Amino acid sequence: MYSRQFLEELYRTVYTIRVFETECIKLYRQGLIIGYFHPYLGEEAIATGVCAALRKDDYIVSTHRGHGHCIARGGELKKMVAEVLGREAGYCRGRGGSMHIADLKTGNIGANGIVGAGIPIGVGAGLGIYVRGGDQVVAIFFSDGACNNGVFAESLNLAAIWDLPVVFVLENNQYAVSSPIEEMSRIPDLHRRAEGYGVAAYAVDGNDVLAVYEKTTEAIEACRSGKGPVMVEAKTYRHGGHHVNDPGLYMPEERLEYYKARDPVKLAREHLAAQGQCSECDITTIEQQVLEAMEQAVEYAKDCPAPSVEEFLKEVEQN
Amino acid sequence: MSEDKGRPGASGVRQLKYREALNEALREELRRDESVFVIGGGIGQRGGSYKVTVGLLDEFGPRRIIDAPIAEASFTGAGVGAAITGMRPVVEILFVDFTSLIIDQIVNQAAKYRFMSGGKGRVPMVLRTQGGSGNGLAAQHSQSLEAWYYHVPGLKVVMPSTAHDAKGLLKSAIRDDDPVIFIEHKLLYMTEGPVPQDEYTVELGVGDIKRGGSDVTIVAWSNMVPRVLSAAEKLAARRIEAEVIDPRTLVPLDKQLILESVKRTEHLVIVQEAVRRGGVASDIASIVQAEAFDYLDAPIEIVAGKNTPIPFNVQLEKACVPQEADIIEAVQRVLHL
Ligand SMILES: Cc1ncc(C[n+]2csc(CCOP(=O)(O)OP(=O)(O)O)c2C)c(N)n1
Ligand SMILES: [Mg+2]
Numbered sequence: 001m002y003s004r005q006f007l008e009e010l011y012r013t014v015y016t017i018r019v020f021e022t023e024c025i026k027l028y029r030q031g032l033i034i035g036y037f038h039p040y041l042g043e044e045a046i047a048t049g050v051c052a053a054l055r056k057d058d059y060i061v062s063t064h065r066g067h068g069h070c071i072a073r074g075g076e077l078k079k080m081v082a083e084v085l086g087r088e089a090g091y092c093r094g095r096g097g098s099m100h101i102a103d104l105k106t107g108n109i110g111a112n113g114i115v116g117a118g119i120p121i122g123v124g125a126g127l128g129i130y131v132r133g134g135d136q137v138v139a140i141f142f143s144d145g146a147c148n149n150g151v152f153a154e155s156l157n158l159a160a161i162w163d164l165p166v167v168f169v170l171e172n173n174q175y176a177v178s179s180p181i182e183e184m185s186r187i188p189d190l191h192r193r194a195e196g197y198g199v200a201a202y203a204v205d206g207n208d209v210l211a212v213y214e215k216t217t218e219a220i221e222a223c224r225s226g227k228g229p230v231m232v233e234a235k236t237y238r239h240g241g242h243h244v245n246d247p248g249l250y251m252p253e254e255r256l257e258y259y260k261a262r263d264p265v266k267l268a269r270e271h272l273a274a275q276g277q278c279s280e281c282d283i284t285t286i287e288q289q290v291l292e293a294m295e296q297a298v299e300y301a302k303d304c305p306a307p308s309v310e311e312f313l314k315e316v317e318q319n
Numbered sequence: 320m321s322e323d324k325g326r327p328g329a330s331g332v333r334q335l336k337y338r339e340a341l342n343e344a345l346r347e348e349l350r351r352d353e354s355v356f357v358i359g360g361g362i363g364q365r366g367g368s369y370k371v372t373v374g375l376l377d378e379f380g381p382r383r384i385i386d387a388p389i390a391e392a393s394f395t396g397a398g399v400g401a402a403i404t405g406m407r408p409v410v411e412i413l414f415v416d417f418t419s420l421i422i423d424q425i426v427n428q429a430a431k432y433r434f435m436s437g438g439k440g441r442v443p444m445v446l447r448t449q450g451g452s453g454n455g456l457a458a459q460h461s462q463s464l465e466a467w468y469y470h471v472p473g474l475k476v477v478m479p480s481t482a483h484d485a486k487g488l489l490k491s492a493i494r495d496d497d498p499v500i501f502i503e504h505k506l507l508y509m510t511e512g513p514v515p516q517d518e519y520t521v522e523l524g525v526g527d528i529k530r531g532g533s534d535v536t537i538v539a540w541s542n543m544v545p546r547v548l549s550a551a552e553k554l555a556a557r558r559i560e561a562e563v564i565d566p567r568t569l570v571p572l573d574k575q576l577i578l579e580s581v582k583r584t585e586h587l588v589i590v591q592e593a594v595r596r597g598g599v600a601s602d603i604a605s606i607v608q609a610e611a612f613d614y615l616d617a618p619i620e621i622v623a624g625k626n627t628p629i630p631f632n633v634q635l636e637k638a639c640v641p642q643e644a645d646i647i648e649a650v651q652r653v654l655h656l
Pocket of ligand 2: 143144145171172173174175176177
């Protein structure tokens with residue numbers, strides 16, 4: 001049994017990610033956000049469950065679909081919104097954008113625009129821990145598409161032969177853009193590949209935040225005690241297309257309905273109500289608080305100045 | 320099937336988008352030659368991120384229009400291997416930024432195979448990719464990396480600026496017996512231009528005078544060409560006539576066309592979107608100063624991208640890439656105005 005407080009925290013995080021993405025999509029439609037924007041809608045339980053199992057001094061490595069990871073690690077909404085709006089007050093001073101948010105304060109090594117590129121970087125953070133000593137761990141987030149890139153295989157092997165404290169968190173949302181995993185891999189249960197490298201692997205329902213939390217906790221314990229890397233494959237499904245401008249028409253209706261019925265926000269809410277004995281009224285209060293925090297973040301960010309071009313050009317002179 | 324300028328008004332000329340012209344080139348070559356096939360990420364059903372391969376899967380089937388996983392190094396290597404053994408693959412890498420992942424197959428394998436085999440082997444492969452900034456896609460999706468490939472002996476480098484050139488050059492690239500790096504520009508896909516109805520090709524290594532003029536020569540390629548042409552119109556209003564030369568292919572480079580123009584105008588401005596340091600513009604400048612020094616009336620001006628990763632914020636993004644005003648200023652400087 002989990003405490004009400006813990007379940008509240010999980011729900012707050014899951015819901016915050018949902019609200020962040022939903023509100024940012026509105027800003028995108030208003031033309032205030034430009035460029036690529038990959039929503040984490042439908043996958044909220046994975047970042048939330050994994051990060052709840054991590055310690056403050058641990059690391060995570062994120063992806064192009066990285067807002068959820070950043071929030072679950074305790075990232076600041078204000079700085080995130082300011083960044084996606086391209087403002088000086090943003091995480092990357094308006095220079096990085098949605099795909100490049102990093103937050104070293106929360107151990108978030110960063111999102112990445114190159115699919116798979118974060119995997120060896122996470123292994124490197126693990127290697128640093130191994131060389132330094134200590135019992136930190138690294139959670140590396142990546143999706144099914146990245147598993148078909150060479151860096152996945154090489155990284156898995158490196159982490160395995162050096163017993164690195166790395167949890168490979170495979171967010172299998174079953175698509176790489178529009179390519180279904182069944183067409184890109186003979187074995188769509190991708191965690192089965194781990195065995196070939198001598199890496200322990202679990203599959204878990206990626207839409208259930210408690211299931212993710214429990215499996216990741218086990219994995220992290222193994223890592224911390226020096227047993228080497230673990231893979232957790234969390235199966236899930238995007239609630240829409242690959243990015244905001246992709247209607248995702250190739251996603252079969254029934255499949256999408258199935259996963260929407262198992263909506264991670266809904267499941268986390270049910271856990272909070274049932275196990276946490278939280279009343280509908282109290283849950284609504286949490287939701288209100290989250291909505292207000294997001295509203296404030298958007299207002300704050302909209303008022304923030306854009307980066308100064310002159311200052312930027314001065315910095316560039318040094319390059 | 321000779322070169323046709325496709326100027327408006329010529330018979331059998333339509334207006335096509337750059338991406339449609341590329342699509343036609345692929346379609347015609349796939350029909351003409353059974354050994355041509357296309358491989359890349361999301362190019363089949365989805366028709367490519369920029370819609371260049373739309374409809375090809377329906378016409379040519381999954382054996383020749385191949386959707387690959389995100390395994391760039393290996394599917395490019397597969398292209399090299401297929402090319403060596405008699406096929407003519409067109410490999411698509413979504414962003415030139417991602418070609419960093421395939422550089423061994425391009426630089427150590429494809430570029431050198433012919434040479435290392437004592438001239439017996441051939442790699443008739445085209446690498447289609449897309450670069451440039453201007454859409455707020457930030458540091459890993461906005462680069463101009465032609466200098467990397469320009470630098471490597473054994474590769475040809477093509478960078479079309481118009482729908483007409485895109486089609487004719489892609490057809491030539493596919494028929495070429497050596498590896499060709501074909502770099503499109505994300506801001507050009509939706510631009511329209513005249514394209515002849517009849518089949519034609521554009522020879523690799525032949526530049527094009529996009530606008531005649533006698534006061535100054537401006538060399539530019541890819542998306543800098545429309546920008547330079549627009550600057551040239553503004554200059555014309557001030558009675559400065561710029562000659563705009565688009566080499567179209569950086570390797571081989573039509574240096575004769577550039578030299579002849581410089582000898583007439585005695586002033587040269589080179590405009591590139593890529594960062595200044597180690598760029599193709601510097602190399603063209605060195606060629607011109609070595610071969611036409613006595614004709615130059617002023618030091619060569621280079622207008623180039625700033626030495627920085629491309630920022631996300633649009634205003635900053637603009638500030639690092641040559642704009643019309645920068646081009647006009649450079650022309651004024653070179654003419655001592
Ligand atoms: C090396 C590389 N190849 C291609 C792309 C273009 N791209 C961006 S996201 C994406 C799909 C990634 O799929 P997956 O790893 O499953 O992540 P998901 O989008 O499902 O979270 C692709 C192909 C890229 N960014 N980097
Ligand atoms: Mg995926």
